[in-house]
Amino acid sequence: MKKGVTTRERIITKSAELFNTYGYHGCSLSDIMEATKLKKGGIYNHFKNKDEIAVEAFDYNYDRVFRRFRKVLAEATTPLEKLYKVVDAYVSFADDPVVKGGGCPIFNTAMDATNSHPQLKRKARLGIEGLLTYIGIKLKDGIKEGVFRTDINVDEVAGLMIMTLEGALVMSQVNDSKEFVDIASRFVKDYIKNNLVQETEITNT
Amino acid sequence: MKKGVTTRERIITKSAELFNTYGYHGCSLSDIMEATKLKKGGIYNHFKNKDEIAVEAFDYNYDRVFRRFRKVLAEATTPLEKLYKVVDAYVSFADDPVVKGGGCPIFNTAMDATNSHPQLKRKARLGIEGLLTYIGIKLKDGIKEGVFRTDINVDEVAGLMIMTLEGALVMSQVNDSKEFVDIASRFVKDYIKNNLVQETEITNT
Amino acid sequence: MKKGVTTRERIITKSAELFNTYGYHGCSLSDIMEATKLKKGGIYNHFKNKDEIAVEAFDYNYDRVFRRFRKVLAEATTPLEKLYKVVDAYVSFADDPVVKGGGCPIFNTAMDATNSHPQLKRKARLGIEGLLTYIGIKLKDGIKEGVFRTDINVDEVAGLMIMTLEGALVMSQVNDSKEFVDIASRFVKDYIKNNLVQETEITNT
Amino acid sequence: MKKGVTTRERIITKSAELFNTYGYHGCSLSDIMEATKLKKGGIYNHFKNKDEIAVEAFDYNYDRVFRRFRKVLAEATTPLEKLYKVVDAYVSFADDPVVKGGGCPIFNTAMDATNSHPQLKRKARLGIEGLLTYIGIKLKDGIKEGVFRTDINVDEVAGLMIMTLEGALVMSQVNDSKEFVDIASRFVKDYIKNNLVQETEITNT
DNA sequence: GATGAATGAGCCTTCATTCAT
DNA sequence: GATGAATGAAGGCTCATTCAT
Numbered sequence: 001m002k003k004g005v006t007t008r009e010r011i012i013t014k015s016a017e018l019f020n021t022y023g024y025h026g027c028s029l030s031d032i033m034e035a036t037k038l039k040k041g042g043i044y045n046h047f048k049n050k051d052e053i054a055v056e057a058f059d060y061n062y063d064r065v066f067r068r069f070r071k072v073l074a075e076a077t078t079p080l081e082k083l084y085k086v087v088d089a090y091v092s093f094a095d096d097p098v099v100k101g102g103g104c105p106i107f108n109t110a111m112d113a114t115n116s117h118p119q120l121k122r123k124a125r126l127g128i129e130g131l132l133t134y135i136g137i138k139l140k141d142g143i144k145e146g147v148f149r150t151d152i153n154v155d156e157v158a159g160l161m162i163m164t165l166e167g168a169l170v171m172s173q174v175n176d177s178k179e180f181v182d183i184a185s186r187f188v189k190d191y192i193k194n195n196l197v198q199e200t201e202i203t204n205t
Numbered sequence: 206m207k208k209g210v211t212t213r214e215r216i217i218t219k220s221a222e223l224f225n226t227y228g229y230h231g232c233s234l235s236d237i238m239e240a241t242k243l244k245k246g247g248i249y250n251h252f253k254n255k256d257e258i259a260v261e262a263f264d265y266n267y268d269r270v271f272r273r274f275r276k277v278l279a280e281a282t283t284p285l286e287k288l289y290k291v292v293d294a295y296v297s298f299a300d301d302p303v304v305k306g307g308g309c310p311i312f313n314t315a316m317d318a319t320n321s322h323p324q325l326k327r328k329a330r331l332g333i334e335g336l337l338t339y340i341g342i343k344l345k346d347g348i349k350e351g352v353f354r355t356d357i358n359v360d361e362v363a364g365l366m367i368m369t370l371e372g373a374l375v376m377s378q379v380n381d382s383k384e385f386v387d388i389a390s391r392f393v394k395d396y397i398k399n400n401l402v403q404e405t406e407i408t409n410t
Numbered sequence: 411m412k413k414g415v416t417t418r419e420r421i422i423t424k425s426a427e428l429f430n431t432y433g434y435h436g437c438s439l440s441d442i443m444e445a446t447k448l449k450k451g452g453i454y455n456h457f458k459n460k461d462e463i464a465v466e467a468f469d470y471n472y473d474r475v476f477r478r479f480r481k482v483l484a485e486a487t488t489p490l491e492k493l494y495k496v497v498d499a500y501v502s503f504a505d506d507p508v509v510k511g512g513g514c515p516i517f518n519t520a521m522d523a524t525n526s527h528p529q530l531k532r533k534a535r536l537g538i539e540g541l542l543t544y545i546g547i548k549l550k551d552g553i554k555e556g557v558f559r560t561d562i563n564v565d566e567v568a569g570l571m572i573m574t575l576e577g578a579l580v581m582s583q584v585n586d587s588k589e590f591v592d593i594a595s596r597f598v599k600d601y602i603k604n605n606l607v608q609e610t611e612i613t614n615t
Numbered sequence: 616m617k618k619g620v621t622t623r624e625r626i627i628t629k630s631a632e633l634f635n636t637y638g639y640h641g642c643s644l645s646d647i648m649e650a651t652k653l654k655k656g657g658i659y660n661h662f663k664n665k666d667e668i669a670v671e672a673f674d675y676n677y678d679r680v681f682r683r684f685r686k687v688l689a690e691a692t693t694p695l696e697k698l699y700k701v702v703d704a705y706v707s708f709a710d711d712p713v714v715k716g717g718g719c720p721i722f723n724t725a726m727d728a729t730n731s732h733p734q735l736k737r738k739a740r741l742g743i744e745g746l747l748t749y750i751g752i753k754l755k756d757g758i759k760e761g762v763f764r765t766d767i768n769v770d771e772v773a774g775l776m777i778m779t780l781e782g783a784l785v786m787s788q789v790n791d792s793k794e795f796v797d798i799a800s801r802f803v804k805d806y807i808k809n810n811l812v813q814e815t816e817i818t819n820t
Numbered sequence: 821g822a823t824g825a826a827t828g829a830g831c832c833t834t835c836a837t838t839c840a841t
Numbered sequence: 842g843a844t845g846a847a848t849g850a851a852g853g854c855t856c857a858t859t860c861a862t
Contacts, residue, residue, distance in 0.1 A: 007842075021320045025230035029836060040837080042843045050836065101320055110379040111316040115226045115306050125379045156388050159376070160369070163389055167372030171364070174315040174330045183361050184368055208825070208862095234853060245854070247826050255853065417846075431730045435640035439832060450833075452847050460832065511730050520789040521726040525636045525716055535789045566798050569786070573799055574775070577782030581774070584725040584740045593771050594778055622821075644857060655858080657822045665857065 008046045011036050016057035016064075021101030023112040024054055024120065051119065058123050061105035062130070064098045069134060079142030080197060086135055087188050090165040094172050094181045103173050106131065107166045132158045139196070148196045157196065161188055213251045216241050221262035221269075226306030228317040229259055229325065256324065263328050266310035267335070269303045274339060284347030285402060291340055292393050295370040299377050299386045308378050311336065312371045337363045344401070353401045362401065366393055418456045421446050426467035426474075431511030433522040434464055434530065461529065468533050471515035472540070474508045479544060489552030490607060496545055497598050500575040504582050504591045513583050516541065517576045542568045549606070558606045567606065571598055623661045626651050631672035631679075636716030638727040639669055639735065666734065673738050676720035677745070679713045684749060694757030695812060701750055702803050705780040709787050709796045718788050721746065722781045747773045754811070763811045772811065776803055 005013070014035035018027040029050060032043060047053045072089040076082040090104075099105050106127035113120035135158040142148035168184035219240035223232040234255060238245060252258045277294040281287040295309075304310050311332035318325035340363040347353035373389030424445035428437040439460060443450060457463045482499040486492040500514075509515050516537035523530035545568040552558035578594030620628070629650035633642040644665060647658060662668045687704040691697040705719075714720050721742035728735035750773040757763035783799030 023228060023230065023317065023321070025228060026321050028834075030834075039844055041839085041845075044837070044839095045842060045844095048837095103316075103319075107375065108316065111308075111313060111375055112228065114308070114375075114378050116228070116231050121379060128376060128379060156392075159373075159385055159388050160392055163372030163376055163385060164365070164369045165372075166375070167368030167370075168364075170312060170316055170371070171333060171368055173319050174326060174333060180364055180368060183364050187361075187365055212825075233851075235851075244827050246828075246856085249854065250825060433638060433640060433727065433731070435638065436731050438830080440830075448846095449848050451835085451849075454833070455846060458833095513726075513729075517785060518726060520785055521718075521723065522638065524718075524788050526638070526641050531789060538786060538789060566802075569783075569795055569798050570779070570802055573782030573786055573795060574779045575782075576785070577778030577780075578774075580722065580726055580729075580781070581743060581778055583729050584736060584743060590774055590778060593774050597771075597775055643855075645855075654823055656824075656860085659858070659860095660821055663858095 007036075007038070007042070011038070011043055011046055011053065012056050012060045015053050016060045016105070017100035019054055019057045020061055020099045020103075020105045020108055023108075024117055051117075054117075054120060055123060058105070058109055058120060058127070061099050061109075062123075062127050065104065065106055065127075066130070066134070068092065068098050079138060079145055079147045080192070082138045083135075083142065083192050083196070084189055086138060086161070087165065087185050087192075090169065091178075091181050091185045093169055094178050103169050104166055107169070128162070131162050135161055142196070147198060149198050152196055160191075164188055212241075212243070212247070216243070216248055216251055216258065217261050217265050220258050221265045221310075222305035224259055224262045225266055225304045225308075225310045225313055228313075229322055256322075259322075259325060260328060263310070263314055263325060263332070266304050266314075267328075267332050270309065270311055270332075271335070271339070273297065273303045284343060284350055284352045285397070287343045288340075288347065288397050288401070289394055291343060291366070292370065292390050292397075295374065296383075296386050296390045298374055299383050308374050309371055312374070333367070336367050340366055347401070352403060354403050357401055365396075369393055417446075417448070417452070421448070421453055421456055421463065422466050422470045425463050426470045426515075427510035429464055429467045430471055430509045430513075430515045430518055433518075434527055461527075464527075464530060465533060468515070468519055468530060468537070471509050471519075472533075472537050475514060475516060475537075476540070476544070478502065478508050489548060489555055489557045490602070492548045493545075493552065493602050493606070494599055496548060496571070497575065497595050497602075500579065501588075501591050501595045503579055504588050513579050514576055517579070538572070541572050545571055552606070557608060559608050562606055570601075574598055622651075622653070622657070626653070626658055626661055626668065627671050627675045630668050631675045631720075632715035634669055634672045635676055635714045635718075635720045635723055638723075639732055666732075669732075669735060670738060673720070673724055673735060673742070676714050676724075677738075677742050680719065680721055680742075681745070681749070683707065683713050694753060694760055694762045695807070697753045698750075698757065698807050698811070699804055701753060701776070702780065702800050702807075705784065706793075706796050706800045708784055709793050718784050719781055722784070743777070746777050750776055757811070762813060764813050767811055775806075779803055 011032065015027070015032045018031050018035060021027070022031070029040065029043065032038075032053065033040060036043065043053075047056070069086065069089045072092060073082050073085045076085045093102070093104055097103070101108070106124060109120055110124035110128060113124055132155065136154045139148060139152065139154045139157060143150055143152070143154075164184050165181070165188060168180040171180040172178055216237065220232070220237045223236050223240060226232070227236070234245060234248065237243075237248060237258065241248065248258075252261070274291065274294045277297060278287050278290045281290045298307070298309055302308070306313070311329060314325055315329035315333065318329055337360065341359045344353060344357065344359045344362060348355055348357070348359075369389050370386070370393065373385040376385040377383055421442065425437070425442045428441050428445060431437070432441070439450060439453065442448075442453060442463065446453065453463075457466070479496065479499045482502060483492050483495040486495045503512070503514055507513070511518070516534060519530055520534035520538065523534055542565065546564045549558060549562065549564045549567060553560055553562070553564075574594050575591070575598065578590040581590040582588055626647065630642070630647045633646050633650060636642070637646070644655065644658065647653075647668065648655060651658065658668075662671070684701065684704045687707060688697050688700040691700045708717070708719055712718070716723070721739060724735055725739035725743060728739055747770065751769045754763060754767065754769045754772060758765055758767070758769075779799050780796070780803065783795040786795040787793055
């Protein structure tokens with residue numbers, strides 16, 4: 001309450017950045033110590049081990065991702081706008097990272113943990129399911145409202161959007177350029193417009 | 206002399222697997238020792254440090270990726286077939302990994318090294334450029350032969366194919382299922398058919 | 411807090427002996443571990459690396475040298491007595507080493523570090539300057555009090571005393587005998603008596 | 616015979632420099648490998664271990680010291696000149712080291728080996744005895760020829776000359792200046808003139 | 821006579837963790 | 842709730858040495 005954030009939160013915040021930047025094995029407790037200005041004991045007072053920190057840091061980063069989505073989608077009103085904004089949110093990851101280290105922390109963790117940290121892998125998997133669900137809901141809403149075609153495979157479309165935009169993020173990160181996210185953004189938006197949107201009016205006229 | 210080369214290759218082969226599986230920081234020299242049945246000194250007789258191993262391991266994996274592409278594309282004759290086979294090659298990464306640990310080692314390295322290993326990051330970037338170039342050539346060949354539309358943006362299309370398929374690979378890995386690569390495969394192939402291929406017959410009639 | 415200081419001091423004390431005995435490269439952290447009954451981590455809690463230990467160990471030994479000087483000179487009252495006692499202090503280095511390993515730690519470090527450890531070399535140089543200054547002060551005091559001749563070159567005389575006595579210490583050490591320090595002692599004392607002391611009586615008569 | 620020097624000699628020459636520069640523990644076989652452009656095996660063909668190299672390197676350096684003495688004394692004819700030249704030889708160690716690393720290799724080894732390498736310590740002791748004997752002979756020759764006083768203690772004088780000049784060398788090395796050897800040189804020469812030379816003529820007249 | 825390949829022990833340093841204070 | 846002090850294991854790397862070729 002003192003400074004608005006508890007020590008525990010500070011540890012999570014800082015290590016969330018570190019884990020997203022360097023990965024689980026690339027980030028040591030000394031790094032966390034330095035970042036939090038705490039000593040070993042101070043950290044272990046709040047967490048029983050590094051894994052626990054990593055797991056909570058993931059949760060924190062996961063939350064940040066969805067905060068970003070909600071924030072970017074806030075002003076959108078129609079399902080189409082909302083879906084466009086989902087794309088914009090992904091683009092924003094490149095301009096203004098949700099967390100230091102860049103990219104999408106969910107995807108970053110997925111790659112980092114797949115073969116080395118079952119617990120984090122599981123979290124990452126659930127995280128991606130979360131993304132799928134989130135986008136899925138936007139799609140379903142649009143279908144319900146008659147904006148999107150009724151024959152679209154929601155899971156597939158959501159999956160395609162995610163893989164394209166996430167893949168683009170990685171490529172942009174390693175390339176130090178926004179080029180690929182921009183390409184992905186345009187492509188996905190075109191795809192939405194051309195393949196998801198009901199062409200009722202146009203056809204009818 | 207023969208033996209030295211063999212040992213060196215064994216070190217590279219084994220550590221290529223280890224680095225692809227656990228990442229640079231997640232794979233220790235002890236791991237390499239165990240995998241190669243060598244002692245530390247034996248390893249350091251062939252490489253001056255861990256970085257050198259990692260770099261050569263990347264080169265090895267990079268080569269494996271393109272060997273796979275060439276192998277899968279071997280029987281394809283037309284540019285369209287070739288492009289389809291590029292997709293199939295990516296799908297094959299999920300069925301039968303080019304290297305232990307799964308996924309695409311170029312992409313894996315990209316994520317692993319982005320914030321922690323400039324040299325590997327550069328290699329990964331060049332690796333992705335290699336992928337872009339490779340697919341770009343297939344596209345250009347198709348355009349030249351009149352199979353693909355002349356107005357396609359080669360770089361963009363190549364980029365889109367890669368980001369989609371690579372993204373799908375990561376999602377499949379963390380999900381322990383081929384689901385997403387299959388979706389990506391179908392999608393990309395449809396895209397090729399519907400958006401890249403010249404619609405000569407239709408036009409002709 | 412008390413305990414930490416104690417441990418830190420123990421590390422310095424013990425490694426001061428080891429460095430003086432075996433030199434920087436001849437003394438390993440394992441040696442320090444054994445001497446301090448600490449594990450590596452325990453040592454690195456107090457020092458960031460071997461160099462830092464070596465530097466502080468030098469400071470400690472430097473201090474011991476001057477403590478010895480002060481102790482031996484404590485009872486001396488006149489400048490002449492004091493200068494004699496400086497010689498005695500050097501002799502005492504052979505009988506009862508200021509620090510395990512024997513000789514003069516300042517000189518030992520000088521030789522050990524000259525070509526391999528710039529930081530320690532600098533410390534050793536400053537250490538020798540300290541010796542020169544210390545003896546220089548005794549000489550100047552004697553001059554001021556009219557005991558020593560006014561025309562003596564203080565720096566030269568101090569330098570000559572040091573080089574002779576230090577050289578003798580090394581020779582005695584390698585020879586396992588006090589022979590050379592005794593020779594040096596007698597010589598330097600004669601030199602003081604015959605060349606530094608004002609011959610007032612003779613002149614007066 | 617090929618290049619005038621055998622491989623064995625090259626190993627000794629190079630490692631003699633290295634040992635004099637860095638000391639026994641500060642010089643590794645890798646350093647010797649690099650300096651000799653040989654591989655491990657190539658070195659171990661000629662020496663059974665590092666100690667053997669170090670011992671022979673010492674002998675080589677010892678020889679170089681006496682070669683220098685002989686060279687500098689070559690033109691001297693009278694015992695007095697010869698003794699002066701002994702001093703000059705020592706001074707030359709500072710201007711033009713007998714062996715890379717500087718100083719007097721005998722003294723350097725003495726300090727390096729005293730507490731850590733009995734075999735080398737013994738060699739260094741014998742080396743210093745050699746210096747004592749060498750200077751002793753010059754003194755005895757001078758006494759025999761009536762140039763030096765008959766009552767001088769040959770061993771003591773030789774010892775004093777050595778400790779002073781060697782001590783000065785160390786101080787000059789750590790100080791990166793010739794200052795102290797010059798002081799020592801002047802002092803020892805004065806001492807020779809004033810205390811060793813027979814004052815027959817002066818007294819007689 | 822030289823190299824190449826390998827080893828076991830040791831180097832300095834950092835790791836994650838514990839626990840008394 | 843935080844620190845200080847300690848640990849055992851492991852990190853990457855170099856050591857001196859051996860021996861088949």
